[in-house]
Amino acid sequence: MTAAVAFEEVSCAFGQFVAVDRVSLEVREGEFFTLLGPSGSGKTTCLRMIGGFQFPTRGRVRIHGADATRLPPYARDVNTVFQDYALFPHMSVRDNVAYGLMVRGVAREERYRRADEMLELVHLPGTGARRPAELSGGQRQRVALARALINRPRVLLLDEPLGALDLKLRESMQVELKALQRQVGITFVFVTHDQQEALSMSDRVCVFDRGRVEQIGTPEEIYDRPATRFVAGFVGSGNLLEGAAARRLTGAQGAVMLRAERIRIEARRPGAVPGVVKEVEYLGAFIRYIVDVGDRTELLVNTARRDFALGAEVTLSWPEEACHRIPQGPA
Amino acid sequence: MSALARSLSTTLYGRRGLALALLLAPPLLWLGIVYCGSLLALLANSFYGLDEFSGVIKREFTLKNFVELAAPANRDVIARTVGMAAAVTVGCALVAFPIAYLMARYTRGWVRAALYLGVMLPLWSSYLVRVYAWKLLLAREGVVNWMFAEAGLSWLLQGILAVPGIGGPSLSISSLGTFIVFVYIWLPFMILPIQAALERVPQSLIEASADLGAHDAATFRKVILPLALPGVIAGSIFTFSLTLGDYIIPGIIGDSSLYLGQVVYLQQGTAGNVPLAAAFTLVPITVMAVYLAVAKRMGAFDAL
Numbered sequence: 250m251t252a253a254v255a256f257e258e259v260s261c262a263f264g265q266f267v268a269v270d271r272v273s274l275e276v277r278e279g280e281f282f283t284l285l286g287p288s289g290s291g292k293t294t295c296l297r298m299i300g301g302f303q304f305p306t307r308g309r310v311r312i313h314g315a316d317a318t319r320l321p322p323y324a325r326d327v328n329t330v331f332q333d334y335a336l337f338p339h340m341s342v343r344d345n346v347a348y349g350l351m352v353r354g355v356a357r358e359e360r361y362r363r364a365d366e367m368l369e370l371v372h373l374p375g376t377g378a379r380r381p382a383e384l385s386g387g388q389r390q391r392v393a394l395a396r397a398l399i400n401r402p403r404v405l406l407l408d409e410p411l412g413a414l415d416l417k418l419r420e421s422m423q424v425e426l427k428a429l430q431r432q433v434g435i436t437f438v439f440v441t442h443d444q445q446e447a448l449s450m451s452d453r454v455c456v457f458d459r460g461r462v463e464q465i466g467t468p469e470e471i472y473d474r475p476a477t478r479f480v481a482g483f484v485g486s487g488n489l490l491e492g493a494a495a496r497r498l499t500g501a502q503g504a505v506m507l508r509a510e511r512i513r514i515e516a517r518r519p520g521a522v523p524g525v526v527k528e529v530e531y532l533g534a535f536i537r538y539i540v541d542v543g544d545r546t547e548l549l550v551n552t553a554r555r556d557f558a559l560g561a562e563v564t565l566s567w568p569e570e571a572c573h574r575i576p577q578g579p580a
Numbered sequence: 581m582s583a584l585a586r587s588l589s590t591t592l593y594g595r596r597g598l599a600l601a602l603l604l605a606p607p608l609l610w611l612g613i614v615y616c617g618s619l620l621a622l623l624a625n626s627f628y629g630l631d632e633f634s635g636v637i638k639r640e641f642t643l644k645n646f647v648e649l650a651a652p653a654n655r656d657v658i659a660r661t662v663g664m665a666a667a668v669t670v671g672c673a674l675v676a677f678p679i680a681y682l683m684a685r686y687t688r689g690w691v692r693a694a695l696y697l698g699v700m701l702p703l704w705s706s707y708l709v710r711v712y713a714w715k716l717l718l719a720r721e722g723v724v725n726w727m728f729a730e731a732g733l734s735w736l737l738q739g740i741l742a743v744p745g746i747g748g749p750s751l752s753i754s755s756l757g758t759f760i761v762f763v764y765i766w767l768p769f770m771i772l773p774i775q776a777a778l779e780r781v782p783q784s785l786i787e788a789s790a791d792l793g794a795h796d797a798a799t800f801r802k803v804i805l806p807l808a809l810p811g812v813i814a815g816s817i818f819t820f821s822l823t824l825g826d827y828i829i830p831g832i833i834g835d836s837s838l839y840l841g842q843v844v845y846l847q848q849g850t851a852g853n854v855p856l857a858a859a860f861t862l863v864p865i866t867v868m869a870v871y872l873a874v875a876k877r878m879g880a881f882d883a884l
Contacts, residue, residue, distance in 0.1 A: 302787050324791040329791045335784035339806045348790035352802070400793060 251314040253278045253404050253436040254299055259308030261294050268294040271308070271426055272461035276438055277453075278313075281430050283439045283448040287483070295457075296406050296440045300329045313403060322412035323352075328397040329406040333413075334389045335379035342392050342536040343377030349400040370429070385529040387418050390513030394429070404436045411446065423450055435490045445562070448472060456480050473508075481506040481575055486537075486549055488512075489575075498522060504575040511571035514538060514563050521566040524548070525538075525559050540565060620856075623859035628664035635852055645859035651673065653841070660865055661840040664755070664830075665867075666824035668762040668772075672819045673812055676761060676770035680811075683771075684778035699768045707765065711832050714761045718751035718833065748835045758834035765829065766822050777811025778804070814876050820871060824864035842866060 252275035261269040276282040284292035298310055301322035310318045317325055328349070336345050343364045344351070350360035351375040355485035361377075368374055373406040381389055390410055397405055409428075411419045427450050441447050447454050448468040455462040456471060456479070464476040475481035479505075481489050488507045490498055494521045495505045519524060527547060528539035538550040542562060548565060557563055585638045592599040629642040648654065703712060717723050728737040741747040741754060747752030749803035781804060788798040827841030838846075840860060875881070 291877065300787075300788075300791060322787065323793045323795055327791075329788070331784045331788055333784055335782065335788035337785060337788075337803060338625050346787070348794075348802075350793040352789075352792060394787075396792065 250278055252276055252311070253280075253313060254282075254438065255311040256295070257309040257311070257313075259298065259305045261298060261303060261312060262306045266462055269298070269305070272462050274462060274465060276436060279434060279436055281427065281437045281440060281450060282441065282532070283447040283451040283454045284457060285441060286442060287442055289459075290457040291407060291460040292440050292442075292457045296329075296400075296408055296438060299404070299438060300327060300406050301325050302520075313327050319451075325405060326402055327404045328391075328400055329408065330393045330397045330410045332408045332410070333372060334381075334393040336389055336396070337511075338381055338390055339427040340380075341377060341382070341383060342373075342379050345373050346377075346395045346399055347380060350398060353400075363399060364395070367399050368392075370416070370432075371395045372425075375441075375521040376497070386413055387422065390414065390422065394426075398433065402435065404438060405430075407437060407439045409440055409442070411441070411443075419446075426450065429434055448484070450524075456481070456483065475506055476576060478563055479576055481573075485509075486551065488525060488548045490546070494544055497544065498542065499572045501574050503577055506573045507548070507571060508577055509551040509566060510535070510551075511567050512548060512550045512553050514540070514554060514557065515566070515568045517562040518564050521564045524563055524565055526559055526561045526563060529557070529559055531555075538563075581680055597840055605828075613872040622858045622861055625855050628855040629856075630855055631859045637854060639690055645856050647861070648856060649828045657838050657840060657843055660837060661824055661864075664738070664759065664762065664839065665820045667746055667759055667818045668766065668818045671759065672767055672770040673765040673816060676716075676774055676815065677808075677812070680771050680774035680808075681773045684781075699771050702765075703768055708828070709766065711761060711829055714764065715752050715833055718757045718760070720750040720752075720753065722750075722848055732787075743833060752833055753835055755834055755837070756831050759783060761829050761833050762823055766819040769818035770812075771824065773814035773818075774808055777814075781807045800829050813815070816875075817868070817872070821864065821868050 253417060254274075256272050256274045256275040260267065261267060268333070268530075272291070272295060284295055286292045294303060298305055298382075299312070300319070301320055302326075304319050308318075309316060310322075312325060312327060329442045336342075337348065340348070343361055347355075347360040347364040350363060355363075365374070365377055368377060369392050373388060373391050373395070376384065376388065376392075381392065384392065385423060390413075393410070409452055410426075411422050414422060424447060439447075439450065448471070451468055453465060453467055454471050455465045458479045464471060464480045466476075471480060472485055475484065477557050481487055486509045488509060490505045491503070495501055495503065499505050499507070509562055524540040524542040526538050527541045528537075530537040530539075532551075535551045538557060540548050540550055542548055542565065549563065553560050625647055626763075627641050627643070627678065629638045629640060629644055629745075631635070632636050649658070670710065677696075679699070679708075683692055683699075687695060719725070725734075728734050737751075740756065741749070741751070746754060746756045748757070750755040752761070785803055786799055789803045795803065796797075808883075825841050829846045830837075830839040831842060841862060844857045845858045847853045847860060
């Protein structure tokens with residue numbers, strides 16, 4: 250099966266600054282694919298190259314097998330939900346949603362009927378006559394979604410669409426977006442800097458740093474078996490042990506990642522790893538201890554146990570399979 | 581002193597309305613008395629008459645001035661002026677839009693600053709000097725005529741000048757010349773509002789339009805132009821009203837047919853007929869009011 254979107258050694262530079270550096274990736278048909286990374290890591294530039302708003306300086310972009318490297322946006326079977334929604338302020342919500350049909354010459358009656366259907370799909374029936382300015386942030390987001398879906402694109406691009414929403418709304422929109430993707434069955438390419446969002450929504454995640462792909466994999470792979478130090482540090486809270494500390498604590502050579510929630514914390518007993526509690530953070534669902542284990546090494550421990558105070562002498566232990574060795578490579 | 585200032589600010593702090601009233605009183609009085617007051621005086625004047633023999637203003641209600649406005653010669657003046665103002669507005673919009681578009685979308689940094697300067701610079705020099713300079717440029721011995729001759733296009737210029745109504749012996753003695761100078765003089769007042777409007781159109785709207793399948797021409801028609809329209813309307817209010825009231829340019833450049841501003845000037849100066857001058861002044865005010873109403877009706881301010 251041909252990939253929905255494929256990058257072949259794609260680079261994009263702005264003057265001296267290389268925003269995207271020799272990226273190759275494949276987005277499978279029908280999957281929820283997330284580009285994850287800190288700001289300035291090149292994820293949005295990649296999305297813009299799929300949309301056609303930015304052309305690569307090198308390499309090739311394919312959409313459903315066909316070369317789309319230098320195709321203008323209007324010639325691509327791809328639609329975008331913009332970060333700021335980019336709704337046309339001088340048009341009603343219905344005209345916004347119907348815009349893609351209007352420029353294709355669909356008659357007014359037909360396009361309004363379909364626009365109302367789309368508004369129904371995103372749970373905004375009856376808002377067609379309003380102006381975008383009269384809607385709340387969450388509603389505008391849905392209008393942008395309806396507008397992008399009306400042309401029935403084979404790939405939908407979403408550029409941090411939930412970034413401007415408050416936490417509660419964001420969480421419910423995550424669930425809704427995922428459900429919508431299952432319902433319409435088209436490929437979603439989603440950009441976010443929020444690792445939680447990426448893990449909870451995606452079929453596969455591509456982690457970016459400084460214009461390079463660090464790892465592509467399922468959320469489980471990214472979380473449990475990070476391929477690089479960067480991924481280990483960026484996704485989830487974990488302990489990255491290196492050199493002497495790694496050798497002493499895990500017996501392994503090189504870099505080792507140990508997830509904070511895999512560590513067991515108990516009152517001091519012989520054996521295992523002794524330490525002293527340096528910091529206690531109450532985080533609601535769990536407690537985070539920072540434990541000094543000597544050699545200027547501190548471990549993060551996430552646990553439900555709240556019976557250790559600052560300065561408590563404790564013992565840490567973990568199952569052997571909790572230690573993930575990070576493959577050596579250019580860091 | 582500082583204790584006094586402090587107690588004053590404490591007094592005012594809880595009384596936002598009082599503070600606001602104190603701050604706004606001077607400008608509002610200015611606006612109310614000097615601006616609106618004189619307009620009302622003008623309106624009142626237009627209903628007064630003139631004693632035919634003594635030339636003294638008779639403060640009695642009469643509609644004679646407005647009847648006189650409808651006289652054929654005066655109707656011509658009004659039609660000529662409104663026609664010129666409309667033509668100048670369209671001309672300004674056509675010239676200004678590409679320049680404003682260039683400034684707003686394709687330049688930044690020092691290039692944009694230089695363009696700003698280029699647009700504003702003429703406003704810093706005397707209006708009279710610039711109009712007289714144009715008289716020389718457009719004269720039969722002037723540089724425009726010379727350029728047409730050098731390009732072997734004298735026949736074209738002569739042909740244009742032969743058109744009745746807009747032509748004349750030379751560009752500087754034709755209403756086409758008046759038009760050119762009007763467009764030149766008011767151009768900055770059209771460029772700046774259009775540029776400001778275009779600058780406020782987010783790039784993402786243009787991208788969204790292309791994303792949804794619109795070619796550049798469709799994006800321009802459906803997104804950029806409607807959003808720039810308030811700027812065009814704002815600019816046209818300037819160019820239209822400034823042309824309606826101007827009496828200097830048609831006095832220096834043109835075929836010596838009269839425009840509204842000149843008639844007002846003559847009536848209240850040489851002729852001493854202030855009531856008729858006041859009646860004439862109400863014409864551009866009425867025309868502008870109608871113009872704004874129509875613009876609003878057509879949805880020009882919807883995107884504001």
